Structure formats: C-alpha cells, structure tokens
Amino acid sequence: MLRLHSHPxxxxxxxxxxxxxxxxxxxxxxxxxxxxxQHRKPEYLALxxxxxxxxxxxxxxxxxxxxxxxxxxxDEHPEPALVPAGAKGRAEVDMHLRLCDAQMAxxxxxxxxxxxxxxxxxxxxxxIAHASAEISKHLAILDRxxxxxxxxxxxxxxxxDIAYIPFLQFLPxxxxxxxxxxxxxxxxxxxxxxxxxxETVPAQ
Amino acid sequence: MLRLHSHPxxxxxxxxxxxxxxxxxxxxxxxxxxxxxQHRKPEYLALxxxxxxxxxxxxxxxxxxxxxxxxxxxDEHPEPALVPAGAKGRAEVDMHLRLCDAQMAxxxxxxxxxxxxxxxxxxxxxxIAHASAEISKHLAILDRxxxxxxxxxxxxxxxxDIAYIPFLQFLPxxxxxxxxxxxxxxxxxxxxxxxxxxETVPAQ
Numbered sequence: 001m002l003r004l005h006s007h008p009x010x011x012x013x014x015x016x017x018x019x020x021x022x023x024x025x026x027x028x029x030x031x032x033x034x035x036x037x038q039h040r041k042p043e044y045l046a047l048x049x050x051x052x053x054x055x056x057x058x059x060x061x062x063x064x065x066x067x068x069x070x071x072x073x074x075d076e077h078p079e080p081a082l083v084p085a086g087a088k089g090r091a092e093v094d095m096h097l098r099l100c101d102a103q104m105a106x107x108x109x110x111x112x113x114x115x116x117x118x119x120x121x122x123x124x125x126x127x128i129a130h131a132s133a134e135i136s137k138h139l140a141i142l143d144r145x146x147x148x149x150x151x152x153x154x155x156x157x158x159x160x161d162i163a164y165i166p167f168l169q170f171l172p173x174x175x176x177x178x179x180x181x182x183x184x185x186x187x188x189x190x191x192x193x194x195x196x197x198x199e200t201v202p203a204q
Numbered sequence: 205m206l207r208l209h210s211h212p213x214x215x216x217x218x219x220x221x222x223x224x225x226x227x228x229x230x231x232x233x234x235x236x237x238x239x240x241x242q243h244r245k246p247e248y249l250a251l252x253x254x255x256x257x258x259x260x261x262x263x264x265x266x267x268x269x270x271x272x273x274x275x276x277x278x279d280e281h282p283e284p285a286l287v288p289a290g291a292k293g294r295a296e297v298d299m300h301l302r303l304c305d306a307q308m309a310x311x312x313x314x315x316x317x318x319x320x321x322x323x324x325x326x327x328x329x330x331x332i333a334h335a336s337a338e339i340s341k342h343l344a345i346l347d348r349x350x351x352x353x354x355x356x357x358x359x360x361x362x363x364x365d366i367a368y369i370p371f372l373q374f375l376p377x378x379x380x381x382x383x384x385x386x387x388x389x390x391x392x393x394x395x396x397x398x399x400x401x402x403e404t405v406p407a408q
Binding site for chain 1: 265267268276280292299302307345349
C-alpha cells in the first residue's frame with residue numbers, strides 16, 4: 001500500500017498528489033500536523049531526518065524529496081506516461097525538475113510562506129524583492145522555451161509541467177501580474193485548469 | 205561524440221568528470237573561460253540560458269544540471285553500474301543527489317568561492333558562518349546514514365557518493381576539522397583517494 005505523508009499547504013506534496021491523480025494511483029494520504037510541529041518530533045525524524053513533507057511510504061520503502069518521488073512513481077506505474085520514452089526525454093524532464101527546484105521553488109518559499117501565513121508587518125521585504133526578481137528572470141527563460149508549444153518537454157504533458165503547478169498557483173503573489181510573459185501565462189492558465197490541479201488547490 | 209563544456213574549478217563539472225573516468229567513457233573536454241565571462245556571452249547563453257557549466261553535448265543533444273547529466277550518462281552507458289538495479293535503488297540515488305545539491309552544494313558555494321578566490325577582507329563572514337552551520341547539520345545526518353557502511357546507497361559506490369566528492373574536497377575550509385563526524389571522515393577519505401578523484405583534483 002502506498003502512503004503519502006503530506007500536508008494540504010505543502011507545495012512540494014501537491015506535485016505528488018497531482019501525479020497520483022493523473023496516473024490514477026491509489027494512495028493513502030497521511031496528514032503531518034505541521035502546526036503542532038509533528039514533522040520535528042523524534043518519531044517523524046526517525047523516518048525522515050530532514051523533517052519535511054512529502055514523504056512516500058511504499059510498503060516500508062521510505063522516499064523523500066518530491067522530484068525523486070515523482071520519478072519513482074513513474075518507474076513503478078508507467079501508464080499513463082508522464083515522461084517521454086528514452087534516455088533523452090527522461091533526462092530533459094529531470095533537468096527541468098532540477099531547474100524548477102533551484103530557480104523557482106527555492107525562491108518561491110521566500111515569498112509564499114510570509115505572504116500567506118505572516119502579518120504584513122513581518123514580511124522580509126528585501127528578501128521577497130530579491131526572490132521575486134530571480135523568479136522573473138526564470139520566467140523569461142521559460143517563456144522562450146514555451147514559444148509555440150504547450151508543454152516544456154517534447155510538447156507533451158510531463159512531470160516537468162506538474163512540478164511547476166503548485167508554484168504557478170502563487171504567481172500572482174510572487175511577481176507583478178503585468179510582468180508575467182505571455183507564453184508563461186498561457187501555459188500556467190492551462191495547467192491550473194487541469195482537473196488534477198483543481199482537485200488539489202490549497203485552502204486559502 | 206560526447207563533449208563536456210566545463211571549467212577546471214567547477215565543482216559541479218568535476219562530478220561528471222569523475223563519472224566519465226569511473227565508466228571509462230571517452231568525452232572531449234571543452235573549457236569555458238569563466239574568467240573572461242564566456243559563459244555569459246550570447247553564443248553560450250543561446251545553448252544554455254542559465255549560463256553555467258557543466259553542459260553536456262551528445263551529438264547536438266544539450267543537457268545541463270550536473271545531476272541530470274550523471275543519470276543520463278548512466279542510462280546511455282550502464283556499465284559499470286553506478287546506480288543499483290531497480291526502481292528503488294535508482295530512486296534512493298536520485299534522492300541523495302537532490303539532498304546533496306540542496307543541503308551541501310548550495311551552502312558550499314557560499315563558502316568555497318570567497319575563500320578560494322576573494323581576499324579575506326571581502327569574505328561574507330555571516331553568510332559563511334550560516335552556510336557552515338547548515339553543512340554541519342547535514343554532515344550529522346550523513347554520519348548516521350554511514351554508520352557501519354562504506355557508501356550511501358545499498359553500501360555500494362554510486363552516483364550518490366560521486367556527487368559529494370567535489371564538495372568533500374573542500375570540507376577543511378567549510379567546517380572545523382575537529383567537528384567532522386567519524387563516519388563522514390572515513391567515507392570522505394576513501395572517496396577522495398579514488399583514482400578518479402585524484403585525477404580530477406582542482407588546481408590550488
């Protein structure tokens with residue numbers, strides 16, 4: 001039995017939930033109570049020393065790091081395919097997963113957590129401005145890659161697109177709406193309208 | 205023909221060079237002149253919009269992000285295997301590659317560049333202290349995982365170990381030598397003594 005340790009507010013866990021829906025994989029959701037710091041208690045740290053969600057438990061095989069989980073699910077449940085066949089297609093998806101983490105997710109965390117959960121007076125404004133500028137630079141690169149296509153890799157829906165969905169959800173609070181380049185806006189709107197996205201939208 | 209765009213000082217490129225030696229894969233090395241900012245010129249940015257090394261060119265198929273390159277080389281040149289067979293072994297290697305990047309490499313960059321290439325008066329000491337503390341926390345986790353074993357995944361030499369080598373090289377300038385935990389010290393010494401490591405030690 002598959003179990004996903006996660007939390008409804010976790011952007012990284014949402015990637016997995018979207019992939020599970022797209023692939024129609026049954027999986028029990030175990031909510032880790034972040035508010036009571038359950039992820040920092042010895043019982044959870046014994047399973048995942050980094051104290052983070054998501055963590056997958058596949059009959060006792062424990063895996064963390066959301067992108068590694070996405071590719072593991074793909075290997076274990078190859079249909080419908082969310083990675084193109086062949087080493088090159090997989091490598092391109094993998095490259096985009098890593099770029100999403102380094103160029104988007106790392107900076108998104110600096111903005112999303114304070115803006116969603118902290119009073120405005122406590123927002124770290126210089127850090128937010130820096131993160132927003134870095135995200136804008138990244139969006140400009142994505143925009144060129146999305147010219148004339150609907151998806152990032154081989155113009156088909158893959159894990160590379162899924163990895164971005166939880167962060168695209170918060171684009172309006174991360175960058176100035178008018179500055180989102182046209183291809184990114186089109187791609188983002190289409191991804192956020194997928195049933196798997198709508199089903200996993202985090203509570204306000 | 206394989207070509208690796210890289211630079212002798214690049215920690216991320218060194219991972220690839222080590223894997224190429226371990227797998228005995230012929231590959232032309234193309235040095236990108238970082239000092240003259242060749243990686244920021246339009247010709248290079250047209251190939252890699254992030255302007256970084258390493259970048260692999262496999263007969264025109266361009267791939268960047270060093271961990272994605274490591275796994276691509278593994279898929280294309282499976283022998284000798286640097287990833288255990290099966291989805292679980294691969295997923296564990298992948299998880300460790302991502303943890304190495306997020307918990308070690310990201311912080312190592314904050315320390316290695318200034319300490320190697322900037323006058324001491326310009327070192328960003330608070331950032332260095334923070335990065336050093338984060339690396340020490342990560343080493344404590346690695347130390348528990350290395351208890352009683354020689355390697356990170358399934359107790360055999362894999363890409364997960366290779367990914368760490370270029371950063372372990374600089375452990376003496378990143379954390380207090382006396383604070384390196386015993387299992388990490390043993391693992392690091394053995395990895396740095398491999399012929400593929402010795403052949404790729406960066407110039408002082």
